[in-house]
Amino acid sequence: MKFSDMPYQRIDFDTTKKQFEEIIREFANASSGEEQFEIHKKYYQISNEVETMITIAQIRHDIDTKDEFYDKEQAYYDEITPILSNLKVKYKKQMYESPYKSYLENKIGQVAFKNIEISLKAYDEKLIPLMQEENTLITSYDKLIASASIDWDGETLNLSLIKKYLTNQDREVRQKAYDKFCEFFEENADELDDIYDKLVKNRTRQARELGYDNYLQLGYYRMNRNCYDIKMVESFRNQIKKYFVPFAESLHNRRKERLGITKLSYIDEGVYFLNGNPTPIGTPDEIMEQGQKMYSELSDETKEFFDFMTENQLFDVLGRKTKKAGGYMTYLPLYHAPFIFANFNGTSGDIDVITHECGHAFQGYISGKDPIKEHADITMETAEIHSMSMEFFTEPWMKQFFAERTDDYLSMHLEAAAAFIPYGCMVDEFQHIVYGNPDMTPKERHYAWNQLEKVYRPHMDYSGSAFFEKGGFWQKQLHIYDYPLYYIDYCIAQTCAFQYKVWMDENFEEAWKSYIKLCNLSASDFFTNMVKEVGLDSPFENRCIEEIVNKLKNRM
Template identity: 30%
Template sequence: MIYKKSRKYIPENLDIKWENLEHLFKELTARPINSVEELEHWLQDRSELEAAIEEDFAWRYIRMTCDTANEELLQKFQYFATEIEPKIAPYSNELNKKLVGSDYADQLDKEKYFIYLRGVKKALELFREENIPIFTEIQVEQQKYQSITGSMSVHIDDKEFTLEQAAVSMKDTDRGKRQEAWEKITARRLQDKDQLNSLFNHLRALRHKVALNAGFENFRDYMFQALGRFDYTPQDCYAFHEAIQKEIVPILHEQAEKRKTALGLDKLEPWDLDVDISGKAALKPFKDGNDLVEKSIQCFSNINRYLGERLEIMKDNQLFDVESRKGKAPGGYNYPLAETGAPFIFMNSANTFRDLTTMVHEGGHAVHTFLTADLELNDFKHCPSEVAELASMSMELISMDNWNVYFDNEEELKRAKRDQLFDVLKTLPWVAVVDQYQHWIYTNPDHTDEERTEAWLQIFENFGANFADWSTHQEAEANLWQKQLHIFEVPFYYIEYGMAQLGAIAVWKNYKENPEKGLRQYLDALKLGYTKTIKDIYETAGIRFDFSAGYVKELAGFVKAEMDKL
């Protein structure tokens, strides 16, 4: 078993309710600090309190997403969002002021605390008292997306399936079955399109208000500051979009033409995009959720014993919920438990190849959680997404050399690797589309639903529209964006997947050339948490933080060459 770290400042049995927390925040606010040693001790006490609160919130979120129909779990989550979080915010701001204003702040180790202090100063710049109730409302409203989508199901052959389970039929070699599944899934999504549009309009308005209150013209510019994007600008994002359109889209167009020819079709319909072009049945890398966990432990152990042991610890402590079921929120995540030093992996397995890649992706995040568990301050573990997603996406590729654990047939193993490398390239245009769409949404805050649809279609078409013929599915195409949880729940958290995907290709390239050195550099980079700049962390991993057209072309060429070998 694993246990939470022993506490030095707050009571071991502290019940996370506001009445039990306020005196602790008051003590930290009022405590006199008379030396740099006392300031560091104060920082550690604050960190301990924040970690306890963070883990309590984590469990409320995890339990709610595991069972979205449970009203009690929803209320516990909402209690935190409405009664705890808003009351912490002004105290956090006061504590930030106390830190920055301390006579001893300048005596803190510059190298050790640079990133942390930079973030604290930015938080002070952005804080507005009037935004606290708006953030609370946003938190509660965002959760409605999961309630709406988590309740979606369809009937196929008189059986009820979640949308994730039904999507398995999209790999069926029987085209009629694929079409039936796609049409039912799409019809079910469109049933709630107006409700989701209305929810999004409300979220958009709230977010724009937050930005105006903080002195920004729009929410995009606010979020670039709030996400701590110190290392790149919106203009860099547009350059990334352009590079993907120029270098990746043509490769995918070529692959789509091969698919069309192999399937003997005049055009690709949306239900023709996932079936294997060999004409063989969909890959089945595991039997059920337990088998997936066991095989993943073996896969990670074969890469490095330490990695396998981390997943073994999680299994022993029941830190997995992997199978899809009705009432469970969509998607997948790795949620770090700040005090315990381990994570929880949540996903919606429907026994597909995609579930394998989700598991090794979230497993990469999990390893990152363990590697940063002993960093001195809780904030040192709060990695920006550009780093967090590097951990997960690199593991997808590094683990491929050990996928024989899932496939004992050599031809199936090759198919799996080909599918994975194709997915690596396919991810990039979708990331560019989702990111560019959000830039448009929030820099045009007064747009109508019709204008938003028009913008979506234009951007989606510019990046190939998944290379399918949408002429008789226009309503489905116009509402595809509603599938993307991030747009509703974590706005602007998406470009990071693209940047990290490029980084992951470079990590994998290093690993292929020298496995021992490549893995060591990757793990050394993850151990840093967020104590260095993104650029420094990437350099520690032996790669560049670069998304120029030239670099995109170089990495795409490497992936294409590896695909050709298979």
């Protein structure tokens, strides 16, 4: 069904609550594992209905943040979603404590029960008011970012649409664009600090209500980290500091020489060539048509997937003034349909949408066919392998999008992917500092960010920007506000995607088979097991990062 034709009906809380209470009662009275599993299928049906309606409302709200109807719907779900989550936890608690647990575990897997165990540590009914407040704060940040109205030579742009000028080949244009970009953040500095301060304190209160010292352990549970912990992540970041930061700095130095400048200012950060970054050819419609051709040639599975997405209008990728910033893939379980939301802006990022986000969507399309719903509950580091690896697997088709500048794009993409890892780890360490010290003032948080810049990105020069010089760069990173502790997943996944890059350069067919296997495994096993099963090294293992760096050096 086309997305525009999908009916929307607000979830009636009282009705849904009664449905959950009924299956909880049925489950408790069941006399066998077989009977409980049949009841569990009813749980799937209710959950799918609820999740689909909430997701439709979210997408339509994000498409136009000024839409009054869906603005009210989003506010409604900000309020009731924590209560619905609590009902789900009550149901899952019965599963976890079932006398027929072994039968159920055989049906839906050990990972699912480990995730239930984690969820019981992460939620409690008493947290509902705080979770509602947290949702409202997140929405307020998203709406503030979406409200940016930047005058550009008589044209009104938002933060997504001005990005193409931030990487213009003319340094004067870039400077002008950054001045306007930063002006928005400077004008809203107090509100940005206030929202984040309230979020940190809110999340800390939630954690302490559950008996944790701070939000970090609760945050790991909410990120569903079921096979690695804080110490393992810290060790991973230390490996990045030791091996990847020097490597990334060498790439920045090479780029600096290519641009003919003596230092990399913030206005040069996203620029890779003196004649400007490669940009995609063709209109958005033509780009999507080329995307369909690319996926039809990549494999039978990707052809089926992309045709389904196109026929059912499951893309909304054009940038618009009142559209939420950023991009994502989400899923509509009633229709077994992924949906891709993005903001095309005329940069190479438009192509990343049909590689990165389609990597997510392709895996979602595959896992949606699995009758065991829990197998789709992938952890984020696994999800990002699907997306980041697809960026590399589609490289043979980049000529369709970049023509004579294809080699420039491929070089830029590899450099940018490598340079990203130190930044992503910096975002993660910043959040560990913030949530480990929740009483920090906004000024102290900005100072902490500045100190981390010296460790992870020593090449950066923010001279001339009051906003960046004070340590405000992180406030444009919506993950820090909306999805706490998420960002390290990108870094872990990128190291796996690099392994696929090396592998596909040697044997594309074997690497692709491994990738398809990983997509099919979904969440049927733990991340650390699955990467080994498909022939990759775990990023947490000793020497893994060092070996990746050495292999990348040979390709640059």
